Amino acid sequence: MSAESPGPKQSGFKSFFSNALRPKKSRQTLRKGGSRSMTDLRLSSTRPSTSADEPLPPMPDLAPLQAHRAKYQQAHANLDTQLGERRDYTTIIHSLGVLEPDDTYGPADINNEYRDPGEADIAKLPPHLWAQIASFLNPCDAACLAISTITLYRRLGPRYFLTLEAPKNAQHRLDFLVTIDQTLPHHLLCFPCGIYHRRTSEGSERLKPAHIINPLFVCPEATNSLNPPPRHRITHGRSLPFAFVQLILRAHRFGSSYGIPVDSMGRRWTRDGWSHTTRYLIHDGRLLMRVVSQTFAEPDLPRSSQRILLHSREDYWPYFSACAHWRDGELMPACRCALDHVPSRRSSGGLQDLEHKVKDKWSGKRFDPNALTSLCGFCKPMRRCPECPSEYLLEVKLSEDRTDMRGGVVFRQAIVVTRWTDLGDGTSPTGIEWASVNGFSDKYDSFTHPNYAKRGIASIFEAAFTADTLPGQRMISMNPKKKKLGEQGHEWY
Ligand SMILES: [Zn+2]
Ligand SMILES: [Zn+2]
Numbered sequence: 094m095s096a097e098s099p100g101p102k103q104s105g106f107k108s109f110f111s112n113a114l115r116p117k118k119s120r121q122t123l124r125k126g127g128s129r130s131m132t133d134l135r136l137s138s139t140r141p142s143t144s145a146d147e148p149l150p151p152m153p154d155l156a157p158l159q160a161h162r163a164k165y166q167q168a169h170a171n172l173d174t175q176l177g178e179r180r181d182y183t184t185i186i187h188s189l190g191v192l193e194p195d196d197t198y199g200p201a202d203i204n205n206e207y208r209d210p211g212e213a214d215i216a217k218l219p220p221h222l223w224a225q226i227a228s229f230l231n232p233c234d235a236a237c238l239a240i241s242t243i244t245l246y247r248r249l250g251p252r253y254f255l256t257l258e259a260p261k262n263a264q265h266r267l268d269f270l271v272t273i274d275q276t277l278p279h280h281l282l283c284f285p286c287g288i289y290h291r292r293t294s295e296g297s298e299r300l301k302p303a304h305i306i307n308p309l310f311v312c313p314e315a316t317n318s319l320n321p322p323p324r325h326r327i328t329h330g331r332s333l334p335f336a337f338v339q340l341i342l343r344a345h346r347f348g349s350s351y352g353i354p355v356d357s358m359g360r361r362w363t364r365d366g367w368s369h370t371t372r373y374l375i376h377d378g379r380l381l382m383r384v385v386s387q388t389f390a391e392p393d394l395p396r397s398s399q400r401i402l403l404h405s406r407e408d409y410w411p412y413f414s415a416c417a418h419w420r421d422g423e424l425m426p427a428c429r430c431a432l433d434h435v436p437s438r439r440s441s442g443g444l445q446d447l448e449h450k451v452k453d454k455w456s457g458k459r460f461d462p463n464a465l466t467s468l469c470g471f472c473k474p475m476r477r478c479p480e481c482p483s484e485y486l487l488e489v490k491l492s493e494d495r496t497d498m499r500g501g502v503v504f505r506q507a508i509v510v511t512r513w514t515d516l517g518d519g520t521s522p523t524g525i526e527w528a529s530v531n532g533f534s535d536k537y538d539s540f541t542h543p544n545y546a547k548r549g550i551a552s553i554f555e556a557a558f559t560a561d562t563l564p565g566q567r568m569i570s571m572n573p574k575k576k577k578l579g580e581q582g583h584e585w586y
């Protein structure tokens with residue numbers, strides 16, 4: 094077949110030779126007049142034009158040196174293309190120099206237990222000079238300096254510890270006592286007294302409801318209601334004493350003999366028709382808590398019934414877990430809005446059932462009493478308290494009602510309020526997280542604080558337990574206008 098029809102083969106050869114004789118396509122484009130290369134520019138500038146009527150070449154946008162610089166600017170900026178970091182060769186060379194063995198230079202080896210003692214260097218300075226140095230420090234730091242080595246203690250003496258005894262230095266005394274936490278596994282720092290008490294039920298401390306006396310140590314201030322131990326209110330009748338936050342985070346930091354494991358803290362209880370579940374997590378050295386509270390909600394509740402459902406008659410706090418700032422902002426209006434979305438049942442008295450069926454047939458829809466409830470744009474997003482690390486999510490869900498008298502499996506619509514919060518690092522109740530959650534500090538701004546500016550507490554918490562995290566809800570401020578009316582406001586009730 095190929096011998097009989099040589100046409101295509103010949104034409105293929107022809108095209109090959111014609112392509113080989115022609116200059117390359119890339120060169121063609123380079124030598125076009127529009128984008129003149131630098132060689133062409135130089136030639137045209139050195140060689141005088143032969144004919145006067147020949148038009149002058151167009152001026153280039155940039156001078157040749159400028160064009161060269163612009164072209165290589167990126168390559169010479171020493172920027173890492175992946176990380177965007179500046180590659181500083183001076184730093185690299187200096188760090189190489191430090192790696193070389195050099196006995197005269199060495200950084201302070203704080204973490205090495207067997208490092209050379211520095212007492213000789215300390216002893217070189219006279220006591221009055223050390224006293225001068227200590228006079229610039231606050232009482233807590235001065236006491237820390239005095240306790241650091243025996244040489245320094247001999248030079249500085251016990252006077253800095255006596256300073257801490259003064260009532261006006263109570264906070265400095267607590268700050269100092271917090272620093273020696275690691276040396277006392279069998280004791281726990283009591284903040285009302287400012288004393289380390291011996292733990293009476295070491296390792297078997299259990300969180301109990303607030304009305305049960307649950308002493309962790311013998312404390313003379315235990316019954317003094319004017320000087321109560323720090324505690325965080327979870328819900329009605331449940332609170333979290335700060336001592337438990339101390340115990341959990343001490344066990345996490347220093348070892349199991351210092352406290353109790355975080356897994357022993359989760360609880361589940363029912364009170365006033367609401368059921369609550371708590372769970373705890375240590376993240377980045379801080380204790381996070383999640384409280385899920387739910388109660389069954391009837392459809393089409395009037396405002397007064399919504400109040401009775403949400404608020405306690407004793408102190409008008411909501412039954413679910415809330416931070417100290419719950420009265421300000423949109424938390425309670427959003428709860429009432431969510432209650433409005435509980436689907437109403439159909440009345441089936443008389444011929445109404447038949448009427449509904451005919452209407453359904455007419456419209457081509459089917460009525461499903463157990464359909465998923467969707468919330469609206471106001472009550473669906475998660476809310477974050479702007480003044481403390483607390484986040485809230487509202488849901489309306491079908492839940493099994495085990496208390497129903499009819500027996501069998503009965504499902505009813507329930508409102509579920511989930512709160513995630515950060516309780517701080519457990520060193521002191523004056524810590525910014527603990528103080529702001531309990532309403533003692535207004536310095537916290539949860540939307541700019543580096544811990545949660547980019548990622549919510551809820552997503553950190555849920556990602557620690559499940560791979561499939563929350564549905565991606567928007568996170569908005571609970572109090573976008575930052576209006577603080579407290580009890581004077583009308584929206585909270
Ligand atoms: Zn005490
Ligand atoms: Zn709504």
Ligand SMILES: [Zn+2]
Nearest residue numbers: 416418478481
């Ligand atoms: Zn708050």
